[in-house]
Amino acid sequence: MTALELTAVHHAFAGRPALDGLDLAVAAGEVVALVGLNGAGKTTALRVLTGRLRPDTGRARVHGQDPARLDPATARRFGHCVGAGLVTPDLTVTENLRTAALLHGLPRTAVDAASAAALDRLDLGPWADARARTLSAGNAQRLGIACAVVHSPAAVVLDEPTATLDPRGVVVVRTLVRSLADAGAAVLVSSHHLDEVARVADRVLVVHAGRVVGGLAPGPEMERRFFAAVLAADGGAR
Ligand SMILES: Nc1ncnc2c1ncn2[C@@H]1O[C@H](COP(=O)(O)OP(=O)(O)OP(=O)(O)O)[C@@H](O)[C@H]1O
Structure with missing residues (x-):
């Protein structure tokens, strides 16, 4: 299909x-x-x-x-980032990734590993604890993409x-x-x-x-x- x-x-x-x-x-x-x-x-x-x-x-x-x-x-x-990503400005990068993983239906036991992997894949480690609203435009874009793929769609x-x-x-x-x-x-x-x-x-x-x-x-x-x-x-x- x-x-x-x-x-x-x-x-x-x-x-x-x-x-x-x-x-x-x-x-x-x-x-x-x-x-x-x-x-x-x-x-x-x-x-x-x-x-x-x-x-x-x-x-x-x-x-x-x-x-x-x-x-x-x-x-x-399914994962997508078209326009505003699945990102909440007042949450940290890691909190956003964990939230996106849960919203995409990952079991709680898989959430930590999936968000750590997405953080790593998008090279966002140095900003793990930064609030999303404080990110540069490029890092905000990386976070939107990371949230779209955190569940390996x-x-x-x-x-x-x-x-x-x-x-x-x-x-x-x-x-x-x-x-x-x-x-x-x-x-x-x-x-x-x-x-x-x-x-x-x-x-x-x-x-x-x-x-x-x-x-x-x-x-x-x-x-x-x-x-x-x-x-x-x-x-x-x-
Ligand atoms: N919400 C909207 N209201 C009115 N017109 C719109 C809206 N969204 C898109 N358009 C119009 O639809 C057409 C296609 O726009 P679209 O954003 O899909 O183009 P695009 O190929 O993504 O362009 P770009 O490369 O500039 O991002 C344009 O003429 C645009 O002005």
Whole structure:
């Protein structure tokens, strides 16, 4: 079964289309990256897939279920960080990780080990006892990601997970994303960094004007091929 799926999704904000027949599917064990210009529809697509936005028409599925109505067993296998993460500003980093682990349904006996592992994976050890609201933007982003994956989910959605990260953080998140997929998870990320997605993604999808207009094979000249795909879509639309 496809782990993450959007089919013919349309959505307009105040009459202005944001998604215009967007389709995508992510299988277990693969990393798929969405790239696109500002306003292309990436975040809106991820909001639909995480059940935060009900589309005008079309279908979203997470392990075969409507993401707005996941049964508890399926919800426990899903992790996402789209917009504000599952983070409480007045709790410490460790308290946030423990809370996220419990909310994702981990048994109490597994919570300490899972939160310690997530702290380590996101390189957040020095800030373990810091309140979330005191973190730098990059460390806050790392914490949002850590809370999304603390339960080792089988399907993961991350919106621009490296947007505010320093070069070391980029490597940390790249390693995390790859290891989640290598362990069997389906991972969908959005990004503006073509060189970065080329390193981590199995497939790169170009989103333009609210739909997927093509794929980019990771490799040389991605920037040129990206613009060619966007221009071709614009030309085709005229
Ligand atoms: N809550 C909202 N209300 C009105 N318009 C919205 C809302 N959210 C998104 N949009 C519009 O939908 C379109 C797609 O936006 P979206 O945030 O999905 O793009 P994006 O590809 O994630 O862009 P970026 O790369 O800048 O993050 C844009 O035209 C945006 O202005």
